[in-house]
Amino acid sequence: MLKASLTEIMYVLCGMVCFYTSYMTLKDKENNSKISTALFWLILGFIFTFSKIGLIWGNEKIGVNPTIIGYLILVLCALSALKVVKPGKYQQSTQEFKDKMANKIGNAIFIPAVALALITFLVAQLFKESLGSLVALGIGTLLATILAIVITKGKPKEMVEDGRRLFQMVGPVNILPQLLAALGSVFASAGVGKVIADGISGIIPQGNILAGVVAYCVGMALFTMIMGNGFAAFAVITAGVGVPFVIAQGGNPVVVSALGLTAGFCGTLLTPMAANFNIVPTAILEIKDRKYGVIKYQAPVAILMLIIHILLMYFWAF
Numbered sequence: 001m002l003k004a005s006l007t008e009i010m011y012v013l014c015g016m017v018c019f020y021t022s023y024m025t026l027k028d029k030e031n032n033s034k035i036s037t038a039l040f041w042l043i044l045g046f047i048f049t050f051s052k053i054g055l056i057w058g059n060e061k062i063g064v065n066p067t068i069i070g071y072l073i074l075v076l077c078a079l080s081a082l083k084v085v086k087p088g089k090y091q092q093s094t095q096e097f098k099d100k101m102a103n104k105i106g107n108a109i110f111i112p113a114v115a116l117a118l119i120t121f122l123v124a125q126l127f128k129e130s131l132g133s134l135v136a137l138g139i140g141t142l143l144a145t146i147l148a149i150v151i152t153k154g155k156p157k158e159m160v161e162d163g164r165r166l167f168q169m170v171g172p173v174n175i176l177p178q179l180l181a182a183l184g185s186v187f188a189s190a191g192v193g194k195v196i197a198d199g200i201s202g203i204i205p206q207g208n209i210l211a212g213v214v215a216y217c218v219g220m221a222l223f224t225m226i227m228g229n230g231f232a233a234f235a236v237i238t239a240g241v242g243v244p245f246v247i248a249q250g251g252n253p254v255v256v257s258a259l260g261l262t263a264g265f266c267g268t269l270l271t272p273m274a275a276n277f278n279i280v281p282t283a284i285l286e287i288k289d290r291k292y293g294v295i296k297y298q299a300p301v302a303i304l305m306l307i308i309h310i311l312l313m314y315f316w317a318f
Helices: 002-026 034-050 055-056 065-083 095-126 135-153 156-189 194-200 209-227 228-243 253-268 280-285 291-318
Strands: none
Touching: 002 034, 002 055, 002 135, 002 156, 034 065, 034 135, 034 156, 034 194, 034 253, 095 135, 135 156, 156 194, 156 209, 156 228, 194 209, 194 228, 209 228, 209 253, 209 291, 280 291
């Protein structure tokens, strides 16, 4: 019960960020699309906050009907498709200010980022049964945020405002990971894996282990590029390709599964659909090529890593 309650509290906190973004958008006189933009963040905040709010006190029956949530998501998609969700204008920091703070803080700015990873890992390992990885990530984020304020001597209001700025710069793409994860579950339930297996069975020679490994690793990478999420692709491609063409031929399930998932992550580096990895950084770093800037740098490494995955699976799993 504690795990479910804390997880729901994390979702509620996400909803609070959306509500604050909606409120500040309405106050933005320079945003010509402030009504539609505020509506987008208001709906998203409502979904995060109230979908299963009863879990906070252990009553899973209290919440919003899933059908209503589905219609609200369609509204979000429509607002995004119509391109009426806009970030508005923000006061940019001068280069002089950036240089001054960079010299003042130095490499200490990386401490909160490292602390986030370490705290999340430790909490997840020590309390894996009672809390889970999502709650561990939430705890790590809160503690790392406090640490960042202490190191930079910034004000909480500045943190909230700059967080909102980045949140709105990324825009509707923020919801893409959740939508793609849900789509992966739909594909798995619809039997897409079986369809893929039937199609590949006529291409891969019977008993050819290398061909099966290549099909599995490349399939994971390609489907991850489509889904934007390696976990969503894993269930579909492993069921359709990994099990019948690799594991059934004698491959060690542990090695095959581990390398199969990370092979999918090679595809993550190559797709704009993986918004949290490849679109969000462009907004944070203010890269000119907002769609493919990060991907262009990652592509050679991703392709090399995919080849290495194929070789490792072929030699280690059999």
